[in-house]
Amino acid sequence: MIKLDKLTKYYPSDLGNQYIFQDISFTFPEGRNVALLGSNGAGKSTLFRILAGSEYPNKGKVVTDKALSWPVALATGIHPQMTGRENTRFIGRVNGVANLDEYEEKVKAFAELSVKYDLPVKNYSSGMRSRLAFGCCVAIDFDVYLIDEATSVGDQKFRQKAKNALLEKSKTASVIMVSHDMKEIRQFCDSAVILHQGELTFYDDLEEALDVYKTL
Known part of the structure; x- marks a missing residue:
């Protein structure tokens, strides 16, 4: 279960609080691979970050009994002073890896870092850092993988490797995906949630959702 309980998010401005959404209550369907859709500025990226725990609502809460990944493509929690190996062990311990x-x-094998795995991450390129974070994530069996433009990591060969790994994960775990790539959404997802004017609507039929999304 992933449940939004009266979720409110706003950002202060000179014109007063600018609300992204107010008092949203919604339960994501279990056992489905869901695309999170919405027009630019609708708040889908904000909602995605709240699901991931990297941003907090002003009111309300996310209630879940599932193990959620961090956004797969982001180098969240990677410490620049630590080596790739040290980062891996730290992330493994935090997530209860036995x-x-x-x-x-x-x-190490998945991220293709070779001897650089034992160098401090501050010496990595942004691509290497992303590959490390991606490898740390897909090597853990989460209940739900949060995917945000995940297959843009690395060169073409690594992007295909990343996509294959996530498709394999999606067979045994659920996926919530934010992407502008309709082909990618069709590969990963079987249903969708559209965020529009502060309201969430679930569509059991992905193609119906994509048709609605095109009209927003």
Whole structure:
């Protein structure tokens, strides 16, 4: 279960509080791979960050009994002073990974960092940092993967590898995805939620949702 309980989010401005949404209550369907859709400025990225726990609502809360990933493509929680290996062990411990040695090697192989795995992350390129974060995420069995333009990480070969890994995960776990790529959404998702004018609407039929989305 992932439930939004009277969720309110606004940003202060010189013209007063600018509300993204107010008192949203909504329950995401279980066992579905869901695209989160909305026009520019609708608040879908804000809602996505709230689901991920990287941003907080002004009122209300997210209630869940599921293990949610951080947004897969983002280098969230990666510490620049620590090596790739040290970051991996830290993330593994925080997420309750039982066999840290096995987890380390799995991440190293997936991220394709070679000897640089034992260098401080501050020496990494942005692509290397993203690959490390991606590897740390997909090597953990979450109940729900939060995917935000995830397959834009790295070069073409790595992007395909990343997409294949996430498609494999989507067979045994649920997905909530934000993407502007309709082809990607059709690959990963079987249903959608549209955020429009502060309201969330679930569509069991993905194609129906995409047709509605095009009219917003």
